Amino acid sequence: MTTLFISDLHLSAERPDITACFLRFMAEETHHIDALYVLGDLFEMWIGDDEDSPFLQQVKHAFKTLTDAGTPCYFIHGNRDFLIGKQFSRQTGMILLPQHTVVDLYGIPTLILHGDTLCIEDQAYQRYRKKVHNPVIQWLFARLPLSYRVKVGDKFRSNSGKNNQTKNQSIMDVTQAEVVRVMRDAHVTQMIHGHTHRPDIHELNIDGIPAQRIVLGDWYDHGSVLVYRPDGYQLETRNFSASNTK
Structure with a gap:
């Protein structure tokens, strides 16, 4: 009995190393x-869901293979893929799933979410988030x-990277009072x-x-997986060159 959690893979055609690690994970560990x-x-x-490419077809096929085999797979939107x-x-x-969802993990009610809604000290981001989650704006953008839309997405990625470099790192983490x-x-x-890219287990x-607050890791330098079983859980990493645990 095992449930797996991942987040912040940031898959793109420009990072085939991340994609290869993800595809191995899906083929070997699910x-x-x-x-x-x-x-x-x-x-x-x-x-938008109308975008398609050989890269996206690979990713979709990996998930479809899993779900066709009868394994449920759940998704909560992040700040990069909320569309x-x-x-x-x-x-x-x-x-x-809704952005905040409570699931039963082997008898323990557990709140799962992306995590960006917990970073309330980053007020500029929260204002942006409110705007782009407006259904009217999403309808028009689609x-x-x-x-x-590709050009808009590329510009957003560039601006996001620049803005994050100038922000105080503390406001990009969760606000403890909001967590509570x-x-x-x-x-x-x-x-x-996920979201903060700071994997850890906080008491x-x-x-x-x-x-407990369990924070998932990102997949920039290696894969990151939360392996959760009835007798406990562990944050694990996966090498890009092979699927073994570090």
Whole structure:
């Protein structure tokens, strides 16, 4: 009995090393698992379900192979791929979940999310997030020509990198008070998220009750997987050159 969690792969045609590691992971490690959860930023950028390429077909095929075999696969949108929609879900068999979802992990109610909503001190990002999650703006953007959306996506990636270089690193991490508030509201003592690229297991206290916040790692330098079993869990890494655990 095993459930796997991944996030922040930032897959793109420009990083075949990440894609190769991901495809090995899907082929070698997802047999006989209970479920796979992808907690956002699967792609470096997603501009619409109508985009297609040999690279995207590979990724979609890997998920479809898994779900066709009967293994459930769940997806929560990240800040880079929040436009993934029903067409992608149909093509892959992945189930799209709300941005904050409580799941039962072998008897432990666990809140799962991408994590960007916890970084409330980054006010500029939160204003941007509110704007791009407006359904009207998304509807209008989806009706622009694909070639134009590609250019917009490329510009966003460039601007995002520049803006993050000038930000204080502390405001790009989660706000502890917000973590506690969200967990308290969800009535859970365990949270799993990505986004910050700071893999770790944090112990905290909510109203006198011990709690845990598990942060998933990114896939920039190596793969990162949370392996969760009824008797415990572990954050593991995967080499780009091979699928073994470091």
